[in-house]
Amino acid sequence: MAADLLQSAPSLPIAMLDFSRQYSIIREEVLAVIEEVCASQRFILGPQVARFERAVALACDSPHALGCASGTDALWLAMDAARIGPGDAVITTPFSFFATASSIIRCGATPIFADIDPKTFNLSPTSVAAIFDSPAGANVKAIMPVHLYGQCADWDAFTAFQQQHGLLLIEDAAQAFGATWNGIPAGALGDAAAFSFYPTKNLSAFGDAGLVTTASDELAERVTMLRAHGMRRRYFHDEIGGNSRLDTLQAAVLEVKLRYLPQWNQQRRDRATLYDQLFQEAGLAAPSVTDGIVLPITDRRASHVFHQYVIRVPRRDALRLHLSNAQIGTEIYYPLPLHLQESLAYLGYKQGDFPHTERAAEEVLALPMYPELRDDEQRTIVEAIANFYARPADVTTKSE
Template identity: 50%
Template sequence: MQVPLLDLKAQYATIRDEVVSAVTEVLESQLVCNGPAVRELERQMAEYCQCAAALGVSSGTDALLVSLMALGIGQDLPACRTGGKCPGSPEVITTPFTFFGTAGSIWRAGAKPVFADIDPETFNLDPAAVERAITGRTVAIMPVHLYGQVAEMDALLDIARRHGLKVIEDAAQAIGAQYKGKPAGAFGDCGCFSFYPTKNLGAMGDAGMITTQDKDLAARMEKLRNHGQSRQYFHDWVGGNFRMDSIQGAALSVKMRYIERWTERRRANAERYNELLADVSQVVTPVARPHCRHIYHQYVLRAERRDELQAHLKDRGVASAVYYPLGLHLQDCFKGLGYRKGDFPQTEKACDEVLAMPIYPELTDAQIDYVAGQIAAFYA
């Protein structure tokens, strides 16, 4: 049996006619950049994430960058002095166990990424470690809702409040995830989503979204995504071209109708794996905290002899992946930050042990049974 990590063609086949018709409408209108189809997606996302505003942008990475810029972190935007002001290079605390774009956006905004270690159970930022990393230069916290489970927001928001810090949620992997009944993206000053095709809600190319409860901040971000322009060819700030293509808005609006159904399939698949792997003592199945709605962007095991298991599965037609093999504190481009191996033991241990298994909604029970059976056979 073959089990791919993801089967985008299978999903597309179920919605092909609707997507083609929505995209064709955009093409006929020729309103192809940041047009009405993007406005409709923004309306849907603001409602889904229980936020006052949502802004379509070019990618999840750009969502993070625009958020930092709009909060005045790392650069001095005239008339945008809302925070981020401190002597020297402002610091943003985040996790080293995430996709590169998280810390890369902090760096590109002109701020310094400061890392704090993760909670080994959830792989998300450990609030106690965040508190220890705060200095006089800290201006913001960027928690990542890794694999689709919201970080410990009560504790993180409490730290932010006590220290006067901004909070930018990296919700790239967490659309539809909830913490105590509240959706990802509704907690911080901004929530940043990625619609990269492999995400739970994937575009037909690159796209992203920023959510916020702050309408003034939304107005600043709206300007920044279009070169800081106040009216055509008059620029208040240096922004960039961070606009979303209208065909992405149209395709994503169609997919929004299915996101809950797909999420429930992922959750059911996770449940099935959990049951089948309960007696395999060499793997630890994902821990979903009781107050969290995990949306399983990834279903990630901790596995003994991880690399051997991965090779064994590959030989038997089962794809898997390592997210992520190296902590961001040890990446070459961040050498200048001065971190060393051993600085974040939980992150480094996770890098050696994690293995993401197929979890996509179209996976059949027979495929899940086969994957779990092959994992059990490896250790037997």
């Protein structure tokens, strides 16, 4: 097999993400529901929104599901509804999309970063514990772990912090629809959870869309009020909210896609298993990047949905260039940790503060991952990676 893998890859373009295959499967159903919305002319909070919300509540085993305009808004709505605001601090990970931190700031609160667990890339409970042992722990009102790449953060540990310190747990579940921790779905773990249906997500809309889940009647009522300009009664504004409703057209598309999601998530897991096998067979898999490629690690308590399949690799940027030359798409989630972003410099963090995060930012590489990716395409990708490492380092770097 290793010899097979070293054969040169056919130069077929393999996109990082190609939902056109998925669209061809569901096209008729999707066009029918879009036509239904257009015929009804009910574009704001039409019946499809409430139906989709009920379906999500069921899928996530959460009493309330409330659609909104984006995952970014869902994070803000969840925290604003929980009255997180000026003077409060929220602990989160610096290894995430920017919205994780910016939504905290949008509420008027301050993010406190803690390092990640290098195995799962998720917020490290040990690093969080150190904050509670320091003066910074005094103002912490919530912890917001991110279920990065589709794997739930260590909820046993975060629940223990909640019990010990009486704080809120907000899930950034933007990448993890359908994932579970100890059998409990993302969205039912925290006091509230935020989902994104951005077009690249495993449950994706045809534009921006998001959703908040919560078991709390009070939080649900407040999210409903805040997503519609702080109105409880039409044109009576109790608070300054926003315009963040889930578009009816998006809800209609999402309602169709949600029915397929368990199957699509299983296909993603199967794709991940095949990648693992191919890397093992090629002799590339290793426990550390000094010896080879580190494959994704799934906690035994988690059911991963592989929103992304992310490996750690030596000479990452040269490999990425090599794959790009072979017409294979890849991505880096995320090249610059949040604590080093220019806009967050005022928080006072510096290079070296979170070594596991900074190292991950230099080593991670996300490979093409979607349910309809084919076996032969995955073989081509792993062959191209094997080819790269089969050549001496100085040759590869110069020739790319």
